[in-house]
Amino acid sequence: MFRIGEFSRLTQVTVRMLRYYDETGLLRPARVDPRTGYRLYETRQIPRLNQIIYLRDSGFNVAEIVAALDAEEKGLLAKQLDRKSAEIGAEIEACREKLRKLGTARRALLNGGGGIHFDISVKPVAECLALSLRRTIPDYYGEGLLWKELAGFAGQRRIALTGEPFSIYHDPDYQEKQVDVELCVPIKESVADRDGFTCRTVEAVPFMASTMVCGDFSNIAGAFQAFARWLQDNEVYRMAGLTRQIVHRGPWNEDDPDHYLTELQIPLEIA
Template sequence: MFTIGDFASLGRVSVRMLRHYDSIGLLRPAAVDPHTGYRFYRADQLRRLNRVIALKELGLTLAQVQAIIDDAVDVAELRGMLRLRRAQLEAQVAADTARLAGIEARLRMIETEGRMTSQDVVLKEIPPVRVAELTGVAPSYQTRDIGPVIQPLYPQLFQRLAAADVAPSGPGLAYYQPADGDGEAVVVHAGVTVDADPARAADFAIVDLPAVPAAATIVHQGSMDEVEASMQVLAGWIEENGWRAAGHAREVYLEYCQDEPEKGVTELQIPVVRA
């Protein structure tokens, strides 16, 4: 099972949101430690979470969402509801575009449930890597919060690398860490592999990421707006094979297509240890 923090990261929602869903009975944790009160979730609960988010984005109240989900709305009905809402959103102001993209991504992920397989998950050792990076802070793990923070960091990073005469030696990568304090904020690390001496860093950082003895990995094809589906496959594989998440997940951009994100190829890496 996964801690509430790991489950929030995998589902791209906030911990606060999961606590609220627990309090109203919409999404209960699979287990609660009687001594610490810590919540734990199963990988298969991501399916219910996906439906909750999709229906909530339709503008339904949480009470309505619970009633619909408990009546087991099928994929075809849910697709029809989402498409109707899509037509309404397209007529609204440009600020709603991000929300529409989120609905589309959740819909595609729900439609692929049952057809995706964990056969493509590879357990492997990740060697240490030196990266040049810039960081930013996002309000939460939600895709619509991460995207606006991480996207401008890469152009800035490459401009600064060029000015410092530091050439990338490998692919770009990203990883995320909880910000200090008890809030939902996330530190976003946008980096690229380099061979440079850390002393050459000026207005960027050069850091050494340690080796990972064991990581569950999968190659995600397409836009990162739709990464939740691949994360769900990884979560299921980790739980089914007796592992648990044990560190910060990484995204390695094997093929990065800024103008055509649907052509992107990204390896997702989650450090694991035996449960």
């Protein structure tokens, strides 16, 4: 079972929203520890959480979500989804993203959704000397501007880069806004700290769970859910550090989002 912060990280849903879903009865914890009061969740709850998110992102309010989840006939659920689709279509450009999410909801809720298969492996990651830039950014889309800033700093000072850049996420649970992120680029030689940029040794990780995510960044949420299932099936390991991400192919070197390639990494320890 997972504490609420761990479940938040693995499902990419904020602790605030999980607590709200508990309060409204949409998603109760699998168990509440009677001694500590901690909310505890299981992977079997992920499909219902996905249904809530699909419907929420499609514009359904709490009462409509309850009605949709309680609908026993798929025909009734299809009519509800179709009605919302017509409403969103009328909003033209501003609602194109909602239309895409509604299509995803129909496939997942009515057809069982196939999903994407993620192969998870465990490997050691060596320590490295890195040029680091850590900031709190408004949301994940702000990370691209930070990478440009770091690349400009390294270029102006002719700092020799020796490896693949990666991000480290310092928030203890998933955040939609005000994301605490650290960008790291391996370097050959130590450089002086300046203007918010620091030179530090990023520690080695003996056991790093890793998976590759192909396609648009929206596929990343499914990869974290795959991590959750894998961790529950492999109880010899438990999460033990900050999540890392390496974008091997992204907006700067690939025009088609369907061809993006992102590596997600979660440090582990022996349970």
